[in-house]
Amino acid sequence: MVYGDDGHINMDPDEEVRTAVADVFALFDQHGSALGVVRSFTGRRFPRRDTGVWAGRLGWGRLTHGRAISILKNPVYAGAYAFGRNNSTRKVQPDGTVTSHVTRRPREQWTVLIPEHHEGYISWSRYLQIETKLAANRTSTGARPPREGPPVCQGIIFCGSCGFPMNTNYRRTDGTADYVCTRARSDAVLTPGCHTIAAAAVDPGVVELLLAALTPEQVSLALAASDEIHHRHRRSHRAAELAVERARYEADRAERAFGQVEPENRLVARSL
Ligand SMILES: [Zn+2]
Structure with missing residues (x-):
């Protein structure tokens, strides 16, 4: 703006x-x-x-x-129009330097909002x-938004030792996934019980339990969600195709325009 x-x-x-x-x-x-x-x-x-x-x-x-x-x-x-979205505080450090710190105010505290x-x-x-x-x-x-990807427990698995959510890591070599306790990664000495576990070791058991607990309506809901993801991927693929098409067209047009320029004007055309 x-x-x-x-x-x-x-x-x-x-x-x-x-x-x-x-x-x-x-x-x-x-x-x-x-x-x-x-x-x-x-x-x-x-x-x-x-x-x-x-x-x-x-x-x-x-x-x-x-x-x-x-x-x-x-x-x-x-x-x-908004004014007063930030709080700015300044502090004098022991060595005499001044540092300023900006924090966002919640919307109710903005000075002006139109x-x-x-x-x-x-x-x-x-x-x-x-x-x-x-x-x-x-x-x-602590929010756990739904994630896309093959490991079934990503975003919903918690560490049995410390109780914190586990991250999903994909191995570079073969693309398989591990569930990793972030606590273990940051401080394994203090949390010796925290571990990393291969998704392949947990997922089959979870899938079995899940299927046993699901009703047919829930299955059709899940299938609908999977269709939606499929469509979304197809749409972004289509956008990339369009971009390539557009680039080809523009290159083509530039080439034709260049071809139409009289030989004595070519030098000018090149410098444009
Ligand atoms: Zn842990």
Whole structure:
């Protein structure tokens, strides 16, 4: 978003910038996580408008996880005007240096919030949905969002020794998975009972118990969910195909345009 001299907030005038920001929200809809958005942006550049002395200058870089989160959480993209979202505290350290620390305030404590203040990429209600989804995704606070992948216990298995959730690690060599207690990894000396266990050792037993406990309706629900995942993968595949098609078309067009240039003008064409 750009702030005009008249105090108005407008969408970025650059189309590539607008597309990139709109894609952050579209990809969040598709993947349901900031990590999914970042992964989809691999190999694609992301815009950044400078602030300070170079205010407004357009630069390009990588879309980081932090950047994706800050866009998804920033009400300005949802057409809202907000002020006072941060708390800034400064501390003088024993050696005399001053450090400042910025923390986010909960929405109820923002100084000013005016929804539908300007044109945004998403609606205010969508903004609130994203906020809820992001909170549900925060595994560090104990949330266990559903995960995709072959190991059946990922996201729901807890360490029998310390009781903390276990992570799923895929082995580079053969792609099989292990459930790993994060406690064991960070401090195996203090938690000798924490272990890593191969998914192949746990999963068959869990599957057997699960099938014994499931009703036919629950099975059809699970099949529907699996179809949805399949479709989602096909859609992202299709998007990649379209991108290749577009790139081919553009290369073709550039080649034709180049071919039409008179020989004496070729030098000019090359420098354009
Ligand atoms: Zn443990």
